[in-house]
Amino acid sequence: xxxxxxxxxxxxxxxxxxxxxxxxxxxxxxxxxxxxDQLRGDYLDAFRDQFSPDGFNRLMRDGxxxxxxxxxxxxxxxxxxxxxxxxxxxxxxxxxxxNDWKEIASAAxxxxxxxDDSVRILGLPEGKSDNxxxxxxxxxxxxxxxxxxxTGGRGKVWGVALKDRSAILPAGQRADGAVWWDIxxxxxxxxxxxxxxxxxxxxxLNRERYADRYFHQSWDRxxxxxxxxxxxxxxxxxxxxxxxHNTGRFPKVLGEKSESPDKKYYNSLLNSPFGNELxxxxxxxxxxxxxxxxxxxxxxxxxxxxxxxxxGHSYGPDAEEVMDCTLRTDRQLAEFLGWLDSHVGAGxxxxxxxSDHGVAPLPEYVGDLGQGGGRLDSxxxxxxxxxxLQKRFPRSEDAKLIYDLSLPWLYLxxxxxxxxxxxxxxxxxxxxxxxxxxxxIERAVAVCDLPAADNADDPVVSAIRNCVYPGRxxxxxxxxxxxxxxxxxxxxxxxxxxxxxxxxxMLMGPGIGAGRVHERVSPTxxxxxxxxxLGIAPPSSACDAILxxxxxxxxxxxxx
Numbered sequence: 317x318x319x320x321x322x323x324x325x326x327x328x329x330x331x332x333x334x335x336x337x338x339x340x341x342x343x344x345x346x347x348x349x350x351x352x353d354q355l356r357g358d359y360l361d362a363f364r365d366q367f368s369p370d371g372f373n374r375l376m377r378d379g380x381x382x383x384x385x386x387x388x389x390x391x392x393x394x395x396x397x398x399x400x401x402x403x404x405x406x407x408x409x410x411x412x413x414x415n416d417w418k419e420i421a422s423a424a425x426x427x428x429x430x431x432d433d434s435v436r437i438l439g440l441p442e443g444k445s446d447n448x449x450x451x452x453x454x455x456x457x458x459x460x461x462x463x464x465x466x467t468g469g470r471g472k473v474w475g476v477a478l479k480d481r482s483a484i485l486p487a488g489q490r491a492d493g494a495v496w497w498d499i500x501x502x503x504x505x506x507x508x509x510x511x512x513x514x515x516x517x518x519x520x521l522n523r524e525r526y527a528d529r530y531f532h533q534s535w536d537r538x539x540x541x542x543x544x545x546x547x548x549x550x551x552x553x554x555x556x557x558x559x560x561h562n563t564g565r566f567p568k569v570l571g572e573k574s575e576s577p578d579k580k581y582y583n584s585l586l587n588s589p590f591g592n593e594l595x596x597x598x599x600x601x602x603x604x605x606x607x608x609x610x611x612x613x614x615x616x617x618x619x620x621x622x623x624x625x626x627x628g629h630s631y632g633p634d635a636e637e638v639m640d641c642t643l644r645t646d647r648q649l650a651e652f653l654g655w656l657d658s659h660v661g662a663g664x665x666x667x668x669x670x671s672d673h674g675v676a677p678l679p680e681y682v683g684d685l686g687q688g689g690g691r692l693d694s695x696x697x698x699x700x701x702x703x704x705l706q707k708r709f710p711r712s713e714d715a716k717l718i719y720d721l722s723l724p725w726l727y728l729x730x731x732x733x734x735x736x737x738x739x740x741x742x743x744x745x746x747x748x749x750x751x752x753x754x755x756x757i758e759r760a761v762a763v764c765d766l767p768a769a770d771n772a773d774d775p776v777v778s779a780i781r782n783c784v785y786p787g788r789x790x791x792x793x794x795x796x797x798x799x800x801x802x803x804x805x806x807x808x809x810x811x812x813x814x815x816x817x818x819x820x821x822m823l824m825g826p827g828i829g830a831g832r833v834h835e836r837v838s839p840t841x842x843x844x845x846x847x848x849x850l851g852i853a854p855p856s857s858a859c860d861a862i863l864x865x866x867x868x869x870x871x872x873x874x875x876x
Contacts, residue, residue, distance in 0.1 A: 344826045344850055346609030346665040348599075348656070349459065349486055349618045351398055352645060353479070353625035354809070356633060356674035357385060357818035362547040363642050366539060371650035372822075375669060376832065379824025380866045384836045387673065387819060389782035390795065390812035391724060394625065395429035395481045396783075397672020397819075402458040402486040402618070404843030404859030406782035411455035412485060417788045418720055418727045427788070429453055430481045432509065439505035439514040439522060440498060449480050449496075450509035451489050455785075457855035458488030459843050460616045466852035470613035472606055476598040477620025478591055482672075486618035492606070495598060499582045502527040504598065517605040518598070526597065528577045530590045536567035537636065538643050544636040549677060551685045561681045563806070564630075564637045587630055589644035591623030596652050600659075609660040614850060621645060632678040632807040666825030668846055670839050673809045674818045682799040689799030690756050694721055697754045697794075701726070704750035705743065711736055717743055723802055724810065725790030726751070726760075740764075744791040751794050758797040763789070779812035823866055825849070833865045 360372055361383070367373045375381065387397065389406050391414055399412035407413045412429050419427045432450035440446060460473035475487030475494040483494040493510045495518045497503070502525065504518040514522075521527075537544065546558045570588060571581030585591050599619050602608065608615040624641055631637040649669075656665050679689035698721040705717050715736065719729040726747055733740050744762035751760035761780055780793045801808050809816040821839050827849035840860035847854040848862050 344614055344664065344666045345611070346603075346656075346660050347459070347463070347614060347616045347825075347846060347850070348665055348667050349402065349616065350621065350649070350667065350669040351401060351482065351486060351619070352621045352669065352671050353394060353482065353623075354628040354673060354675050355624055355642070355645075355671035355820060356815065357383065357671075357820050358548060359633075359638075359642055360820055363639055363646075366543060366643055367646045368650050370653060371646035371648075373646075374650065374653060375667065375822040375824050378830055379667065379822055379828055380830065380863075381832045382821035382835075382837050382863060383832055384834060385670070385819055385821040385839050386814065386817040386836065388779065388817075388838045388840060390776070390779035390793065391783045392673035392809050392811065392816040394479065394672050395485065398482055398485040398620065399429075399454055399456075401670050401672065401839055401842060402460070402488060403454070403456040403856065404459070404840050404854060405456050405856060406840065408782050408784050409456055409856075409858055411785045411788060412453065413783060413785045413788045414722075414725075415481065416722075417725075418722070418790070420727065420730060420787050427453065430484045432507070435507045435509045437505055437507055439503050439518060441501050441503065444501060446498070446505075448509075449484060449507045451484050451487070451491070451494075452509075454485060454489065456858075458486065459846060459855060460486070460488040460618070461490045462843075462847060462852060462855040463614055463616050463850075464490045466850070467613040470611075472608055472613075472615040473618075474602050474606065474608070474616070475618040475620070476595055476602060477618075478586060478595060478622040479620060482620030482622050483618070486620065487616075493602075495602070497527070497594060499586060500579050502577060502582050504594075515602070515605065517601040521598065521601065525577070527582065527585065527594055530585055530588075530593075531571050531574075531577050531581055533570050533590065534567045535570065535588050535590065535640075538640055538647075541566075544639055546634040547639070548634050549682070549685060549687075551687070554685065557684045558634055558681060560684065561632070561678055562635065564635050566636070566640075586623055587626045589623060589627070589641040589648075591626070592621045592645055592648050595619060595621055596648055599652065600655060603656075603659060609665060628675050629807055632681065633675045634677060634681065663826060666828065666846065666849060667823070668842055669820065669822040670842060671819040674814075674816045675807055675809045676799065676801050676811070676813065676815050678807050679799055679801050687799060688797070689801075691803045692723065692754075692756045692796055692800055693803055694723060697721060697751065697757065698726075700754055701747050701750045704753075705746060708746045709736065709738055709743065718747070720790075722790075723796070724794045726792040726794060727790040728792075740791070748792045751792065756796050756800040757794050759795040761793050761795070763791055763793065776812055779817075821863070823849075823863075828866055831865065833863075835864055837863055 435448035475483040477483035478497040480496040483496040682689040741764040748760035841863040
């Protein structure tokens with residue numbers, strides 16, 4: 317039997333029980349939350365001229381499109397993003413502060429956002445095992461939990477994705493099921509948190525070896541090569557400069573060096589737009605098998621498209637691969653919406669589409685365009701801060717005061733600080749002053765020095781505040797300069813910059829009008845807006861306000 321955190325349990329129990337009636341005019345029978353991993357907000361305008369009529373353009377045409385939605389926190393990553401979009405609150409409330417964090421109260425042990433040793437994995441090949449997964453690390457109720465409460469438990473809630481956290485976190489604590497993908501075996505898997513057996517439709521995908529159908533398939537450009545090229549940054553010599561840093565090539569053969577489907581092939585599948593085909597097929601099968609949207613209790617399906625993120629990390633946002641993956645996602649979305657029209661009914665489902673984070677351009681590319689940027693060296697930054705701490709607080713060389721630097725967070729070794737008779741706050745302040753001496757670190761803030769109230773005039777302080785969850789976040793937040801990024805990947809995200817925080821928000825369905833809203837908004841308002849359209853209570857009183865214009869057509873601005 318599942319056990320919920322006390323705070324979450326109290327939240328869920330206080331939600332009013334309601335019945336959503338199918339006989340209501342244009343009532344919603346199914347909500348579909350689609351999270352396209354690393355779909356930066358400006359991609360939609362940049363690639364719009366090549367979109368099909370019935371994918372993203374359908375949402376723009378028939379729904380409300382928030383073109384200026386920005387996540388309100390600094391640690392922009394997959395786990396925090398999916399949790400934020402499904403709870404309507406920031407990491408400072410829902411507790412998913414990163415994909416992985418250090419839990420200070422437990423000897424600074426490493427914690428994965430969906431890790432759970434009390435459950436086991438279902439669906440792996442015989443003899444294979446993996447660490448347990450569940451949503452128990454999340455401290456806030458989700459849209460799915462609110463639907464469960466509003467329907468007296470009759471509404472069904474499911475999550476599907478390639479990444480485990482992208483399936484688990486949006487579906488929430490009371491979900492009927494979440495299914496994700498194992499890159500080692502190509503199997504669709506779940507955990508005993510949701511039941512004792514893998515859902516039959518997922519077992520069917522494994523029996524069919526559905527993921528193997530793309531083995532040795534070629535990924536080439538969807539459109540003529542002349543239509544591709546850098547569209548996001550504009551400067552003299554943009555194309556020639558990009559060509560200097562372009563690491564991609566077409567065509568790409570999935571599993572080219574493998575004789576049979578293996579982990580290398582599955583990695584290449586994940587790093588292609590065809591990975592999203594696995595997710596959409598999972599979505600179709602769960603809708604059919606569970607009859608989602610088939611009765612008078614509204615259901616929720618959470619769909620996480622993870623491949624866009626992997627492609628973006630590998631090649632950078634200005635790459636042809638990212639443009640092509642986005643265009644193919646558009647076609648996949650159009651096909652899925654058409655399928656929902658046929659199987660659930662046009663006008664009987666509500667689509668909410670957003671992203672968990674954006675992405676920064678390649679620092680080297682931006683630098684050659686004369687706009688600054690560079691690579692952070694975490695090892696050197698840590699060593700420099702430790703040297704400054706040694707000068708300020710002399711002690712034996714092996715008595716390190718830093719436990720870990722996992723940018724943007726610096727974790728101090730609280731036991732070592734206390735044992736040395738030092739003030740944790742003073743050590744944190746000293747570390748913050750030392751951090752800004754490093755190239756690329758624009759600002760460092762000790763958490764103890766965050767003002768007591770939100771400071772709307774200082775967006776970096778606000779972004780940091782919305783990240784802080786006691787016991788999970790570090791003692792010092794390091795804000796790196798614009799167009800800088802860590803050394804670990806080709807391109808990435810994770811800072812309080814507009815290109816990392818900018819995501820699309822698109823709503824379409826019963827109770828939602830049509831138009832483009834230019835006002836700057838936070839995606840945290842999406843959950844309360846959906847609940848208002850359904851006529852149910854939001855999962856928490858902390859959920860952000862209803863998005864402007866979604867439910868009142870006269871407030872909308874006409875799309876160009």
